[in-house]
Amino acid sequence: MLRSMTGFGRAQCEGEWGSLAVEISSVNHRFQEVSVRLPREVGHAEHALQQRVRQAFRRGKAQLRVELRLALATKSALINEEIFEAYVRKIDALRTSLGLPGEFRWESLLTLPGVVGGAADSQDASDEAIQEALRSTLDDALAQWNAMRRTEGEHLEEDVRGHLRLFEERIDLIERRWPEMRDNAFRSMVERVTLLAVECGSLPDQGRLLQEMALLSDRWDIAEEISRSRSHLEKFLHILDGEEGSGKKLDFLLQEMNREINTIASKVADAELRWVAVEAKSDLERLREQIQNAE
Numbered sequence: 001m002l003r004s005m006t007g008f009g010r011a012q013c014e015g016e017w018g019s020l021a022v023e024i025s026s027v028n029h030r031f032q033e034v035s036v037r038l039p040r041e042v043g044h045a046e047h048a049l050q051q052r053v054r055q056a057f058r059r060g061k062a063q064l065r066v067e068l069r070l071a072l073a074t075k076s077a078l079i080n081e082e083i084f085e086a087y088v089r090k091i092d093a094l095r096t097s098l099g100l101p102g103e104f105r106w107e108s109l110l111t112l113p114g115v116v117g118g119a120a121d122s123q124d125a126s127d128e129a130i131q132e133a134l135r136s137t138l139d140d141a142l143a144q145w146n147a148m149r150r151t152e153g154e155h156l157e158e159d160v161r162g163h164l165r166l167f168e169e170r171i172d173l174i175e176r177r178w179p180e181m182r183d184n185a186f187r188s189m190v191e192r193v194t195l196l197a198v199e200c201g202s203l204p205d206q207g208r209l210l211q212e213m214a215l216l217s218d219r220w221d222i223a224e225e226i227s228r229s230r231s232h233l234e235k236f237l238h239i240l241d242g243e244e245g246s247g248k249k250l251d252f253l254l255q256e257m258n259r260e261i262n263t264i265a266s267k268v269a270d271a272e273l274r275w276v277a278v279e280a281k282s283d284l285e286r287l288r289e290q291i292q293n294a295e
Contacts (some may be wrong), residue, residue, distance in 0.1 A: 002160065002240065002247070003295045004152030005029065005060035009145030013137040017126045018070040020133050021143040024053065026149075028293055029061035039068045043136060049138060055140050055148075055175060059295045066134070087112055149295070156290055157240060163287045167257075168233060170280035174264065174273055175226050181270040182220060222264045229260045247294030254291060258284050 005028045013020045014073050034053050036046050053064055094100070241247060261284065265277035 001084045001150075001242065003057075003146075003151040004149045004156055004293055005057075005247075005295050006152060006293065007145045007149035009087040009141040009143070009148065011140035011144065013133045015129055016071060017129050018068065019135075020069075020130070020137055021067040022134070022137045023067075024059045024062060024138075024141050026057070026062040026145070029059065032057065032059055033061045035062070036064045036066075038066045041068055041070065042066060042130065045131065045134060048082045050133075052135075052138060053142070057295060058145065064138075068130070086179045087246065096245075112236055125189065153294065156293055158285060160240070160290050160294075163283050163290070164233065164236065167280055167283040167287070170276050170283065171226060171229050172232070173276055174222070174268075177270075177273060177276075178222060178226075178268070181268065181273055185220065185269060220267055220268050220269075225260045225264045225267075229257060229264075230261070232257045247291055250291045251288070254284055254288050258288075 005026055008023075008025045010021065010023045012022075022109050032054065034050050038046055038049070038054075049064060053062055089142055148269075232253050236250060236257075239253075258281065261277055261280045265274055265281070267276055268277065
């Protein structure tokens with residue numbers, strides 16, 4: 001079963017702490033690559049999220065994006081109002097006693113120790129709720145993403161099997177026609193050698209002629225290439241029928257299948273069989289284009 005490398009998934013979650021949205025998308029890539037974009041509030045979870053995404057696929061370039069909107073109550077809990085007010089009173093008293101002119105920017109007090117990070121119990125509870133929501137929402141987004149990749153993989157596999165059937169038909173035709181083409185080539189060779197010998201005034205030595213024919217037979221014979229092509233084809237189908245088809249393995253098999261068909265094309269002299277080999281190479285090229293989209 002093939003699974004496409006391209007897909008998209010999005011899931012949302014809401015709670016008293018605010019709202020959360022997780023998106024994951026992926027495109028084709030030779031290796032596994034994951035990038036994560038997180039808001040500052042959950043930046044500490046980047047490594048864990050990246051590892052979770054990596055466990056969900058083997059090959060491709062995936063991007064994870066998280067959007068977080070905190071509720072007003074959650075935001076305000078980040079400021080310790082008691083400490084903030086103490087700073088304001090102290091600074092206001094100093095300004096009055098020292099007669100300092102101008103207006104004071106009160107938001108600059110947020111950087112002073114103890115102002116941000118108050119209401120620890122409330123904040124800890126919010127952080128825990130957000131982390132739990134992030135994990136569950138990511139799982140939902142991953143489920144949608146994988147469902148889309150499986151659906152795309154089904155269409156991909158259907159097309160791949162169609163090209164495999166065409167390739168197998170070409171191999172069948174080559175195997176059926178090759179004995180006749182081989183025998184014709186041998187007869188033609190014997191006739192040409194005999195004619196040349198007669199013109200020269202002497203008949204060829206039969207033993208030497210048979211020896212040369214045996215050597216040519218080894219050069220012309222494509223039985224091994226046909227057998228290996230069928231073996232690769234069976235292995236290809238076996239991987240497709242498995243629980244998790246591997247695009248990388250199939251890509252390697254296609255290279256081997258292409259090597260065998262190139263050898264066949266170089267050995268046969270018959271124009272018709274050469275054309276069948278060209279069509280078989282075209283089938284393999286279409287297969288390669290599709291397999292490059294498979295995980």
